[in-house]
Structures are given as C-alpha cells and as structure tokens.
Amino acid sequence: MNMGIVYAIAYIVLAPFVGGFLDGVDRKISARMQRRVGPPLLQPFYDIVKLFNKETISVDSSQTFLLLTYFVLMLVTGVMFFSGSDILMCFFVLSTAATFLYFAGVITSSPYSSIGAQRELIQMMTYEPAVLLTCVGFYLAAGSFNVNEIASTGTSYIFRLPGFFVAFVFILTIKMRKSPFDTSTSHHMHQELVKGITTEMGSKNLALFQITEWYENVFLMGVICLFFVNGSITGLVISLAVFLLVYFLEILIDNCCARMKWQDMLVITWIVTFFTAGVNLVILMVIR
Amino acid sequence: MASFTVPFLIIFPFVSAVLSYCTRINKLRNGMSYISSVIIMAVTGLLFVQWCSQGAAVTEIYYETHTADRVILILEIILAIYITVLSFRHRKYWISLLSIGPTGLIVWFELFGPGLKETARIRIDHLSMLMCLIIGIIGSLIIVYAVGYMHGYHHHHRHLRDRRYYFFTLLFVFLGAMYGFVLSDNLLWIDFFWELTSVCSFLLIGYTHEPVAISNSFRALWMNLLGGTALAIGIVYMGFYSGTVSLHELIGLGTGGVAAATIPIALIAFAALTKAAQMPFSTWLIGAMVAPTPSSALLHSATMVKAGIYILFRLSPAMAKTTTGNMIAFIGGFTFLITSFMAIAQSDGKKVLAFSTISNLGLMVACAGMGRSETIWAGIFLMLFHAISKSLLFQDVGATENCLHSRDIEDMHGLLYILPRLAFFMFIGIAGMFLAPFGMLISKWSALKASVNEGNIIMVFFICLGSATTSFYWTKWMGKIISASHLKETQFRDITKKNELISLWIHAVLMITLCLLFPLLSHVYVNPLIEEMFGFYSDVLPTQILLTLVVIIGLVFAVPLLAFLYSRKMRKTYVLSYMNGVNAGNNMKFIDSFGEQKTLWMSNFYFHKWIGQRKLMGPSQFFAAAVLVVMMSMIIGGVRI
Structure with missing residues (x-):
C-alpha cells in the first residue's frame, strides 16, 4: 500500500x-523520418510555457472548467492505476474523463470543434470493447482486477494474453490520436477538420489539454508494461524495452499512414478486437 | 399490523380509481389524486416501517382466503370478457383467444383441478418490499406529475376528447395491480394481477384513440397476453405435478433440482420476457410511446416492465446453471446489445428513452438469468437507479416537449440556455443512466466479473460491446444539451407546472441521495436481500472497491464544481469561433457562397442507414424468436446440454 502511494506521487510529479x-522524441523521430531536422527535444515544454504566458482567449466560458475536470479525472485514473487499485475502475474513470473532453469540444458549437468532438465520441465507442476485454483478460489470468495483485504474481502475462496485447496496441493508436486513426484532431492545420476537437482551445486551455494528453500517454504505457512486469528486474527492463518499442511503432505507423474514415476505423478495430482479444478470451476461458 | 396495510395498499388504489372515474370535475379530481397519492406513499412508508420494526423478516399472511380467491376468479373472468368485447369491436378477433384460453384454463383448474396445498397468499420479503417502495414513491410521484401534465396536454391537443377521468382511473388501477403483483405469493393471484397490468397498459397506450395508438395498443396486448398464456399453462402444470401454486415453493423445488419444476419455471420466465419487452417482444414498448408521457413514465419506470424483472429476479436462484437460465441470460444480453445499437440511430427523445429502457432491462434480465448472487446484487441496483432516472427523464422530456413543441434531441440544442431547469433535470437523469458514480458503473463491473466467473463468454462480449454503445448515445445527448445555442431564450417559455416541478425535484434529490448512500444501501438492504434469496452471502463489493467508489463519487461531484468556481474567476477575452473567416458577427451565423447569412446547425451522428430500427429490428426479432423457440422446445422436451 505504501509503495502504491509512492508510485502514485511519482506519477503525478513525473508523468508530465x-x-x-x-x-519531443516523437517529433524528432517523425522529423527524421521525413528528412527534416526537427525541433529540439525540449520543444514541447517550450510550447507549454509559451501557451501559459499567452493571453487567455476563449470562445465559451465553460470550456476551461470542462477541461479542468478532464484533467483532474485523468490524474485520478493514473493515480488509481499506479497505486494499484482496480483496473476496470481505472478505465471507467478514464471514460468519464473522456466524456468531459467531449463536452469541452461540443460546448462551443463551433463547426470544426464539434466535428472533432463527435469523432472523438466515435473513437471512444471504437476502443472501449478492446479496453474492457483487456481488463477481463487480466482478470482471467491473475484472478483479480486489482493492479497490485496483477503486477505481483511473479509471471509475465504476455504469454497468456498475446491477443489482448495486440488488441490493446491496436487501439493505442486511436487513444494517442495518431494517424491513421487521428480522426478527432490532427497534427496539421489546413485539413478537412482543421484541428478538430482542439480547434477552439486557446492558450492555457490548449496547454491543459496537452499536459492531460501526456498524463494519458504515460498511463497507457503503464498498461502496456503491466503485460510484462513480473516483479523481477528483468521483467521491468523488458517491459520498459517493450514500452519504447511500442512507442516507436506508434510513431512509425503515424508517419506512414493517411487518415482513415471513421467508418473504416470502427469496423476494422472491432474486427481486430474480435479476432485477437476475442479469440484469446475464448481460449483462456476454455482452458480454465 | 401488516394484515391491515397490505390489503389497504392493494385495494385503496382501486377505490381511488373508482372515485376518479366518477368525478368529472377536473379540479376536484386533481385534489383527490394528490390526496390519494400522498396516502399511498404514506401507507407504503408505514408498511416499510412496520415490517422493519418486526425485524425485516419474511412475513407470510392470509392462508385461508376463499372469498378473496372467488372474487379474484370472478374478476379474472370479467377481464377476459372485457378483452374479448374490445377485440371484437376492433376486429382483432384472434386476440380474444389469448385471453379466453388461459382464463378458461385457470377457471377450470381452480374449480375442477386437484386439491392444492394451502399456502400464504401474501408474502413480504426484502425484494417485494423494495418493489413496493419503488411503486409507492415513483408511481405516486408520476400521478402527481400527471395532474399538471394532462392539463397542458389537453390544452395543446384540442382535437382529442378530454377523458382525464379515465386516464387517472387507469393509473390508479395500475398501481393497485402492481401492489397485488409484487406482494402475492400465490401464483393464481399473481396471474390475475399480471393480466390486469397487461390490460391497463393496453388501455393506456390506446388512450388517444388515434389509429396508430389503437394498433400499437393491440400489439402490446397480444404480446403480453401471450406471456399470460405461458404463465397460465405453467401454473396449471405445476398445480398438477406438485400440488402447490406457491411461487416460493416453486423456486425451492427449482433450486433443489426437482425435474417437475423445470417446465413451470421456463414458462414463467418466458412470460416475464414478454413483460420486460425483451427481444423478440420489444416492439410493444416502443409502440407504447404514443401514449401521453405520464403513462410512458409509469410503464417504463415503476410498473409493467419492472414486473417482468421482478419475477425473473425471484426465479433466478432456480434458474442458475440451467438451460432456462442460459436462455434468459442470452436473450437479455442480446437485447442489451442490439437495442443499444438501435438507440444510437434515434433522434426522437422518447424513442431513445424507450430503446434505452429495453437495453437496460436486457442487462437486468441477463443478470437474473446468470442467477449468481453478485449478478442479482448488480441487477437490484440497476433496477433501482433505472426506475428513478427513467421516471425523471420521461417526465422531463414530456415537460420539455410542452415548452419546445418538439421532443427531437436535435431541437434540444443548447437546452441549458433555453430551459435551464429542465436541462438540469435531464442532465441528472442521463448521468444516472450511465455516468461514473451512478448505478450503471458498479453494476456493469459486477456483471462483467460474474459472467467471467461463470465462464459465459458470449455474455462478456455482450457487456463489453453494449457498454460502449450505451455510453455513445447518452453522451451525445448530453453534449447536445450543453452546446452553445442559436435558439434564443426569449423564443420559448418554461411553462412547467408546479406539480410537475415538485415531482422532478423529488426525483433529482432521490437520485443524488441514492448515489451518495449507495454503499450504505448495499450493506443495509441489498446484502440481506441476497442472503434471503440464496441462503448465503458473499461480499460482492470488496472493501477496496468500496473505498475507490466513495472516492470516485466524491470526485465526480466535487471536481466539476471546484473547476467551475475556479474557472469563473479567470479573466478571459472572448473571441469568435473558427469558421474559415466566414463568420457573420457571432458564432451562430455564417455567410454562405451567395453572400447571405445562414444559421449554423450542428447535428449529431445517428447512423440510421446502418443501424436504424428498420434495418436491425426485423432480423434480430427473427433471431431471438428462433433462439427462444429452439430453447423452449429443448427445455420442454427435456434435452440437457
């Protein structure tokens, strides 16, 4: 329990x-893949500082409050996860957080922001089955939804949950808003959805959104690591290596795919979820 | 003491009904309706207190009630005659067979059938007491709401004949029938009250006498009578093979694995599926929304569909790990998923509510079918939260419709700025249906865990997919309410009446209180309920989850509030939203390619071409019917899997 508190505090302090x-690494590698020099490694932090120093402009007065709620609930999700509580609960809180992001997007009634938010909602529907199934997978393998117990059984679950792992990595692309599933917001302006859900977020609001995204990414990477940890140092090293590898994979996919229509995203993701996590689930349940 | 309050609760609503029918002065009847609902609420409370003061034990009363038995038999015959007359009048001759057949069967059974063991007619335990509270509180509040609503309804619908006396009669009869239904243990009594609720809902749906209302009401009638037929056959079968018509003895036999109990349980469970509007019988509940809103609220929240759920919860210990249980769980899970898809494609507020009711009921039915203590635990909470939030939502949509003259969700764009009060209630209601600390979350958690433990793979898929789609349609509705609006506040006036507001307020307060007291309620009431049902009790909610839950509850209420207070103080400069530079001075208008100003409309996704009711309803009804026919034949034929 005490260790849990330490991890949780470490998450709050270090995750951003x-x-x-x-x-920063993402931008640098992406730039190199496109044969550009790219920004300095610390550019994201410079951006955040700059955004915080700008004048607060806003389209709707309530957006800040919704984004703040989104931010805090995201923190809660991560804290719950790293302090070792129930993984299913973590994802329930996460989806509540995402709901507030949706509200922050639609409250302006701005066309691009609304379209982005609607698509964000479709993305939530797209990845939720895979997320819930992953939780079920952990439960089947470890006999508990409790992160603490899952992490401390002394075996890596990847061997029993390979299908769930593939499904989770697949939806990670959606969660991290990477191409080809960056339907709710995009890296670049001048596209059909401008900046999607973030279009109307200015200065501090955008900074808040950015930081929340960092927290979210670290949490998601934590879930990736949960597949590999087994209590030993080697397990930790392997999980960190996989974590970097998965991150690189996401960057690679991001750079070599064009945006997909949301219809295709929904169908493909559900099919992949069914044939990876679903099949793995059936096998696990039959073996039991 | 209970021997006074119980018959009072069953008979008093009928007395009120007769009085309502006789009183043709609206003001007078309104006053009487208020008094009656308050009395019903108070006596329900009294019964609860009495029952608690006697140690909240199972109470059985009325063993020898031959006069009452005869009265009920005569009333049942009258009911059958009434249905026959109505079906002949509307040229739906075959429907009368569904009433004459089972009633004839029951009459023959009671007069010439085998001698039956005398058992208690009335049995009060935790589950029936909970139902009484739901009926007493929610049902009475709906009547209070109806007084105000029906006044406005007939003001706006001048072409309809004002038959409010008839409407209130039906509402009260409905409440009486529901009390009788949940308090009885004798299946012959249950059968009578069952048929009575079917007929009441049929008459309520047909209230307006418009062609569509009549055809929908007959659809509701035949589906429910079909269930009633199955129930009657089940009762007679059981009477012949086990010599008793007591529900709790049947469950005892079923739990003990006695073969003779299998068929009656399957038939009664089948009947409950029709009442709970599960696939393939879902269409009657969707058709029911043509009726005035209070009757929809009553059908969807406190009565009717909950009767089906109630009986399934009762049967669930006997259904655990049987073919019947598997059938019920499958149909429930399937309904949960497929109707949540269909709910996405609806933009009519009441239709979304109807589909979501069926979907939520599906989850409850699945919980009952799995028949484990933790699923029933989850199911009870689902039922409780669903009853309150659905009643709140229906009443609110009704009130909103009176103000906006539309119940289309697209027209509720920015409701928060047009009708803030009603939008606030709507928000609470929707949050109660799916958002974090409220009922759905923990129930879903528990149901998911139980289906994994049970090894029910298909159920896991149903829940995982269904929960994704459920969040989708609720979230997009909530988003619609809070979006900045192009509709002006001055265009619409909040004409919600005081009595409607009273009911709405009480619902909202109940909802939030229940949510805060949730862990306590689980400990004090639901755990004993489970113990009573299964004879043992294993803690569904581990302490750690409980703590997490309390934290989440606190946070989800506190965070938005604090964030709101904090962000209000921030100094901001307001700018126009980004519209490629074609803004027309504000965020609501833009300049089109002809240089003219146009109002901006933002619409939600509905996907009705892919997952609309027309696309999905037919095939899924066919599929569910096929599953039901095959599995029922297997059960009756005695095939074991």
Whole structure:
C-alpha cells in the first residue's frame, strides 16, 4: 500500500515530464523520418510555457472548467492505476474523463470543434470493447482486477494474453490520436477538420489539454508494461524495452499512414478486437 | 399490523380509481389524486416501517382466503370478457383467444383441478418490499406529475376528447395491480394481477384513440397476453405435478433440482420476457410511446416492465446453471446489445428513452438469468437507479416537449440556455443512466466479473460491446444539451407546472441521495436481500472497491464544481469561433457562397442507414424468436446440454 502511494506521487510529479519528453522524441523521430531536422527535444515544454504566458482567449466560458475536470479525472485514473487499485475502475474513470473532453469540444458549437468532438465520441465507442476485454483478460489470468495483485504474481502475462496485447496496441493508436486513426484532431492545420476537437482551445486551455494528453500517454504505457512486469528486474527492463518499442511503432505507423474514415476505423478495430482479444478470451476461458 | 396495510395498499388504489372515474370535475379530481397519492406513499412508508420494526423478516399472511380467491376468479373472468368485447369491436378477433384460453384454463383448474396445498397468499420479503417502495414513491410521484401534465396536454391537443377521468382511473388501477403483483405469493393471484397490468397498459397506450395508438395498443396486448398464456399453462402444470401454486415453493423445488419444476419455471420466465419487452417482444414498448408521457413514465419506470424483472429476479436462484437460465441470460444480453445499437440511430427523445429502457432491462434480465448472487446484487441496483432516472427523464422530456413543441434531441440544442431547469433535470437523469458514480458503473463491473466467473463468454462480449454503445448515445445527448445555442431564450417559455416541478425535484434529490448512500444501501438492504434469496452471502463489493467508489463519487461531484468556481474567476477575452473567416458577427451565423447569412446547425451522428430500427429490428426479432423457440422446445422436451 505504501509503495502504491509512492508510485502514485511519482506519477503525478513525473508523468508530465516523461510524457513531454516522449512527445519531443516523437517529433524528432517523425522529423527524421521525413528528412527534416526537427525541433529540439525540449520543444514541447517550450510550447507549454509559451501557451501559459499567452493571453487567455476563449470562445465559451465553460470550456476551461470542462477541461479542468478532464484533467483532474485523468490524474485520478493514473493515480488509481499506479497505486494499484482496480483496473476496470481505472478505465471507467478514464471514460468519464473522456466524456468531459467531449463536452469541452461540443460546448462551443463551433463547426470544426464539434466535428472533432463527435469523432472523438466515435473513437471512444471504437476502443472501449478492446479496453474492457483487456481488463477481463487480466482478470482471467491473475484472478483479480486489482493492479497490485496483477503486477505481483511473479509471471509475465504476455504469454497468456498475446491477443489482448495486440488488441490493446491496436487501439493505442486511436487513444494517442495518431494517424491513421487521428480522426478527432490532427497534427496539421489546413485539413478537412482543421484541428478538430482542439480547434477552439486557446492558450492555457490548449496547454491543459496537452499536459492531460501526456498524463494519458504515460498511463497507457503503464498498461502496456503491466503485460510484462513480473516483479523481477528483468521483467521491468523488458517491459520498459517493450514500452519504447511500442512507442516507436506508434510513431512509425503515424508517419506512414493517411487518415482513415471513421467508418473504416470502427469496423476494422472491432474486427481486430474480435479476432485477437476475442479469440484469446475464448481460449483462456476454455482452458480454465 | 401488516394484515391491515397490505390489503389497504392493494385495494385503496382501486377505490381511488373508482372515485376518479366518477368525478368529472377536473379540479376536484386533481385534489383527490394528490390526496390519494400522498396516502399511498404514506401507507407504503408505514408498511416499510412496520415490517422493519418486526425485524425485516419474511412475513407470510392470509392462508385461508376463499372469498378473496372467488372474487379474484370472478374478476379474472370479467377481464377476459372485457378483452374479448374490445377485440371484437376492433376486429382483432384472434386476440380474444389469448385471453379466453388461459382464463378458461385457470377457471377450470381452480374449480375442477386437484386439491392444492394451502399456502400464504401474501408474502413480504426484502425484494417485494423494495418493489413496493419503488411503486409507492415513483408511481405516486408520476400521478402527481400527471395532474399538471394532462392539463397542458389537453390544452395543446384540442382535437382529442378530454377523458382525464379515465386516464387517472387507469393509473390508479395500475398501481393497485402492481401492489397485488409484487406482494402475492400465490401464483393464481399473481396471474390475475399480471393480466390486469397487461390490460391497463393496453388501455393506456390506446388512450388517444388515434389509429396508430389503437394498433400499437393491440400489439402490446397480444404480446403480453401471450406471456399470460405461458404463465397460465405453467401454473396449471405445476398445480398438477406438485400440488402447490406457491411461487416460493416453486423456486425451492427449482433450486433443489426437482425435474417437475423445470417446465413451470421456463414458462414463467418466458412470460416475464414478454413483460420486460425483451427481444423478440420489444416492439410493444416502443409502440407504447404514443401514449401521453405520464403513462410512458409509469410503464417504463415503476410498473409493467419492472414486473417482468421482478419475477425473473425471484426465479433466478432456480434458474442458475440451467438451460432456462442460459436462455434468459442470452436473450437479455442480446437485447442489451442490439437495442443499444438501435438507440444510437434515434433522434426522437422518447424513442431513445424507450430503446434505452429495453437495453437496460436486457442487462437486468441477463443478470437474473446468470442467477449468481453478485449478478442479482448488480441487477437490484440497476433496477433501482433505472426506475428513478427513467421516471425523471420521461417526465422531463414530456415537460420539455410542452415548452419546445418538439421532443427531437436535435431541437434540444443548447437546452441549458433555453430551459435551464429542465436541462438540469435531464442532465441528472442521463448521468444516472450511465455516468461514473451512478448505478450503471458498479453494476456493469459486477456483471462483467460474474459472467467471467461463470465462464459465459458470449455474455462478456455482450457487456463489453453494449457498454460502449450505451455510453455513445447518452453522451451525445448530453453534449447536445450543453452546446452553445442559436435558439434564443426569449423564443420559448418554461411553462412547467408546479406539480410537475415538485415531482422532478423529488426525483433529482432521490437520485443524488441514492448515489451518495449507495454503499450504505448495499450493506443495509441489498446484502440481506441476497442472503434471503440464496441462503448465503458473499461480499460482492470488496472493501477496496468500496473505498475507490466513495472516492470516485466524491470526485465526480466535487471536481466539476471546484473547476467551475475556479474557472469563473479567470479573466478571459472572448473571441469568435473558427469558421474559415466566414463568420457573420457571432458564432451562430455564417455567410454562405451567395453572400447571405445562414444559421449554423450542428447535428449529431445517428447512423440510421446502418443501424436504424428498420434495418436491425426485423432480423434480430427473427433471431431471438428462433433462439427462444429452439430453447423452449429443448427445455420442454427435456434435452440437457
């Protein structure tokens, strides 16, 4: 329990730095893949500082409050996860957080922001089955939804849950808003959805959104690591290596795919979920 | 003491009904309706207190009630004659067979059938007491609401004949029938009250006498009578093979694995499926929304569909790990998923509510079918939260419709700025249906865990997919309410009456209180209920989850509030939203390619071409019917899997 509190505090303090740093690496690698020099590694932090120093402009007065709620609930999700509580509960809180993001998007009634928010909602529907199934997978393998117990049984679950792992990595692309599933917001302006859900977020609001995204990414990477940890140092090293590998994979996919229509995203994701996590689930349940 | 309050609760609503029918002065009848609902509420409370003061034990009363038995038999015959007359009048001759057949069967059984063991007619335990509270509180509040609503309804619908006396008669009869239904243990009594609720809902749906109302009401009638037929056959079968018509003895036999109990249980469970509007019988509940809103609220929340759920919860210990249980769980899970898809494609507020009711009921039915203590635990909470929030939502949509003259969700764009009070209630109601600390979350958690433990793979899929789609349609509705609006506040006036507001307020307060007291309620009431049902009790909610839950509850209420207070103080500069530079001075208008100003409309996704009712309803009804026919034949034929 005490260790749980330490992890939770470490998450609160370190996650934005880890997340921001990963974002910097992301930009650098993406730039190199496109044969550009790219921004400095710490550019994301410079951006955040700059955004915080700008004048607060807003389209709707309530957006800040909704984004703040989104931010805090995201923190709660991560804290619950790293302090070792129920993984299903973590994802329930996460989806509540995402609901507030949706509200922050639609409250302006701005066309691009609304379209982005609607698509964000479709994305939530798209990845939720895979997320819930992953939780079920952990439960089947460890006999508990409790992160603490899952992490401390002394075996890596990847061997029993390979299908769930594939499904989770697949939906990670959606969660991290990477191409080809970046339907709710995009890296670049001048596209059909401008900046999607973030179009109307200015200065501090955008900074808040960015930091929340970093927290979210670290949490998601935590879930990835949960597949590999087994209590030993080697397990930790392997999980960190996989975590970096998965992150690189996301960057690679991001750079070599064009945006997909949301219809295709929904259908493909559900099919993949069914044939990876679903099949794995059936096998696990039959073996039991 | 209970021997006074119980018959009072069953008979008093009928007395009120007769009085309502005789009183043709609206003001006078309104006053009487208020008094009657308050009395019903108070006596329900009294019964609860009495029962608690006697140690909240199972209470059985009325063993020898031959006069009452005869009265009920005569009333049942009258009911059958009434249905026959109505079906002949509307040229639906075959429907009368569904009433004459089972009634004839029951009459023959009671007069010439085998001698039956004398058992208690009335049995009060935790489950029936909970139902009484739901009926007493929610049902009475709906009547209070109806007084105000029906006044406005007939003001706006001048072409309809004002038959309010008839409407209130039906509402009261409905409440009486529901009390009788949940308090009886004798299946012959249950059968009578069952048929009575079917007929009441039929008459309520047909209230307006418009062609569509009549055809929908007959659809509701035949589906429910079909269930009633199955129930009657089940009762007679049981009477012949086990010599008793007591529900709790049947469950005892079923739990003990006695073969003779299998068929009656399957038939009664089948009957409950029709009442709970599960696939393939879902269409009657969707058709029911042509009736005035209070009757929809009553059908969807406190009565009717809950009767089906109630009986399934009762049967669930006997259904655990049997073919019947598997059938019920499958149909429930399937309904949960498929109707949540269909709910996405609806933009009519009441239709979304109807589909979501069926979907939620599906989850409850699945919980009952799995028949484990933790699923029933989850199911009870689902039922409780669903009853309150659905009643709140229906009443609110009704009130909104009176103000906006539309119940289309697209027209509720920015309701928060047009009708803030009603939008607030709507928000609470929707949050109660799916958002974090409220009922759905923990029930889903528990149901998911139980279906994994049970090894029910298909159920896991149903829940995982269904929960994704459920969040989708509720969230998009909530988003619609809070979006900045192009509709002006001055265009619409909040004409919600005081009595409607009273009911709405009480619902909202109940909802939030229940949510805060949730862990306590689980400990004090639901755990004993489970113990009573299964004979043992294992803690569904581990302490850690409980703590997590309390934290989440606190946070989800506190965070938005604090964030709101904090962000209000921030100094901001307001700017126009981004519209490629074609804004027309504000965020609501833009300049089109002809240089003219146009109002901006943002619409939600509905996907009705892919998952609309027309696309999905037919095939899924066919599929569910096929599953039901095959599995019922297997059960009756005695095939074991």
